[in-house]
Amino acid sequence: MRTACSQIAWGFGLTLFDFRINGFDLLPDVLGFILILIGLANMPDRQREFGIAMTAAAVMLALSIAELAGAMPATVTISQSDRSYSLSALSAIGLSTLCMLALLYGICEGFARTAASIDRLELARSYRAAWQLSLAMGVIMLFVLPFGLNGSIGFLPVMTVLAGIGQFAAGIWLIVLVRRFGREYAAA
Amino acid sequence: MRKAFFGWSIVILIIASWAYNIHYHRTNRLPEGRFLSHLIEVSDSPGDSFMLYYIANNDDKRLPVSVSIEGLPALQFYPTSVYMTFSNQKLYRLIGHFDAGSDDPSSAAAGPLTIHSVDVYCSDGTLEKSDIGEMIVYREDMGSGGPIAQSSASGSTDGTNTATFRVNKPVTANGFSSAFLNELGSAFTYELYFGTDAAVFPREIEAGTPISLMAAFPVPANSQLYLQPVTMRLRLEYTDEAGISRVQMIPMERHPYPTQAAIREYVKAQRRAAK
Numbered sequence: 001m002r003t004a005c006s007q008i009a010w011g012f013g014l015t016l017f018d019f020r021i022n023g024f025d026l027l028p029d030v031l032g033f034i035l036i037l038i039g040l041a042n043m044p045d046r047q048r049e050f051g052i053a054m055t056a057a058a059v060m061l062a063l064s065i066a067e068l069a070g071a072m073p074a075t076v077t078i079s080q081s082d083r084s085y086s087l088s089a090l091s092a093i094g095l096s097t098l099c100m101l102a103l104l105y106g107i108c109e110g111f112a113r114t115a116a117s118i119d120r121l122e123l124a125r126s127y128r129a130a131w132q133l134s135l136a137m138g139v140i141m142l143f144v145l146p147f148g149l150n151g152s153i154g155f156l157p158v159m160t161v162l163a164g165i166g167q168f169a170a171g172i173w174l175i176v177l178v179r180r181f182g183r184e185y186a187a188a
Numbered sequence: 189m190r191k192a193f194f195g196w197s198i199v200i201l202i203i204a205s206w207a208y209n210i211h212y213h214r215t216n217r218l219p220e221g222r223f224l225s226h227l228i229e230v231s232d233s234p235g236d237s238f239m240l241y242y243i244a245n246n247d248d249k250r251l252p253v254s255v256s257i258e259g260l261p262a263l264q265f266y267p268t269s270v271y272m273t274f275s276n277q278k279l280y281r282l283i284g285h286f287d288a289g290s291d292d293p294s295s296a297a298a299g300p301l302t303i304h305s306v307d308v309y310c311s312d313g314t315l316e317k318s319d320i321g322e323m324i325v326y327r328e329d330m331g332s333g334g335p336i337a338q339s340s341a342s343g344s345t346d347g348t349n350t351a352t353f354r355v356n357k358p359v360t361a362n363g364f365s366s367a368f369l370n371e372l373g374s375a376f377t378y379e380l381y382f383g384t385d386a387a388v389f390p391r392e393i394e395a396g397t398p399i400s401l402m403a404a405f406p407v408p409a410n411s412q413l414y415l416q417p418v419t420m421r422l423r424l425e426y427t428d429e430a431g432i433s434r435v436q437m438i439p440m441e442r443h444p445y446p447t448q449a450a451i452r453e454y455v456k457a458q459r460r461a462a463k
Contacts, residue, residue, distance in 0.1 A: 151274075
């Protein structure tokens with residue numbers, strides 16, 4: 001269990017951080033999703049939600065490979081309010097956000113149920129709180145994203161940056177919770 | 189039950205946001221990029237210039253790179269630049285300038301050249317003819333080095349322009365005209381003074397008398413002229429002491445500063461026309 005949790009935590013870490021040198025991603029998301037898939041497959045406690053997370057991770061792995069191969073529109077950063085973004089670029093971000101929400105739901109709810117089954121109720125509550133924060137940020141992102149089609153929307157970059165920071169914080173929180181769960185499960 | 193209602197409300201809100209924005213994006217697209225309808229008067233004297241405005245959707249890849257006009261080999265264009273950006277469209281500007289006067293001495297005798305369409309070189313390597321409105325190029329000798337010299341000029345974004353001139357030797361002012369005075373009607377107003385008197389023609393003007401012109405383009409936002417760039421070369425015609433007829437050109441320009449609402453109306457009109 002401890003190894004599986006470690007793999008999932010490292011996998012999340014790789015997908016959260018984006019270190020690029022001359023456009024080359026030193027921590028490719030592909031590696032992160034493979035680690036998450038291996039970690040979820042190694043989980044001894046088979047919760048139904050882990051299956052949802054594995055499906056979402058597999059879809060995101062396929063999307064990341066397609067992006068690396070140039071078959072998907074390059075990821076855009078919504079940072080300017082005085083320009084509009086293409087429907088294909090915004091749809092790619094929307095799809096990726098939806099898949100990430102499914103992945104987070106699967107992991108948070110799966111771990112919450114497993115934690116509850118070994119009487120770690122506080123940990124289960126923390127997982128659900130992390131999911132609620134991720135959901136709130138994801139919903140904000142999905143709602144404001146299409147406004148980028150029509151440009152010149154002053155609040156768009158602010159909202160996407162805030163939602164991005166929120167998602168990042170939720171991701172860090174989840175990494176901490178997963179590693180903590182690995183340690184506590186081994187000790188139980 | 190409450191949780192499900194809350195969840196479905198969020199889902200509906202997100203779907204509505206995507207549906208509204210995709211619908212707005214599709215219904216606010218120009219059928220194709222095009223030049224605004226201009227009114228341009230310009231002379232082919234070296235240094236004289238004018239501006240062409242081109243409107244296209246933000247994601248249009250095919251844009252004008254340069255323009256040429258048959259019969260005007262001395263006309264050159266600076267690279268296209270973005271002038272204004274709107275929700276779904278961008279307004280581009282091309283500045284045309286005359287590097288040298290026409291090499292053809294017969295062109296001056298042929299009189300002004302009227303142009304309605306230009307050859308446009310596009311970013312995809314194609315060449316097409318595009319309507320630009322109406323452009324009149326004066327090719328006659330204006331009688332350079334005359335006794336009237338411009339001493340100041342200013343313009344503001346609301347279309348108000350002022351210009352003052354100094355008369356160095358006595359002249360007789362014979363007339364004041366522009367090809368577009370009738371067309372513009374009340375959309376162009378001006379006050380011309382010789383000294384402190386309102387201009388009447390013909391009128392003898394003593395050396396040292398200042399000539400001043402105040403002009404404006406009071407175009408209401410709902411007028412068809414609102415999105416019409418205007419470049420005028422007002423012609424003050426006079427005779428000098430030696431009896432030589434001369435023309436003092438007075439540049440007057442109105443650049444478009446459309447609002448998002450004006451652009452939306454323009455796009456609607458273009459979509460209606462394309463149907």
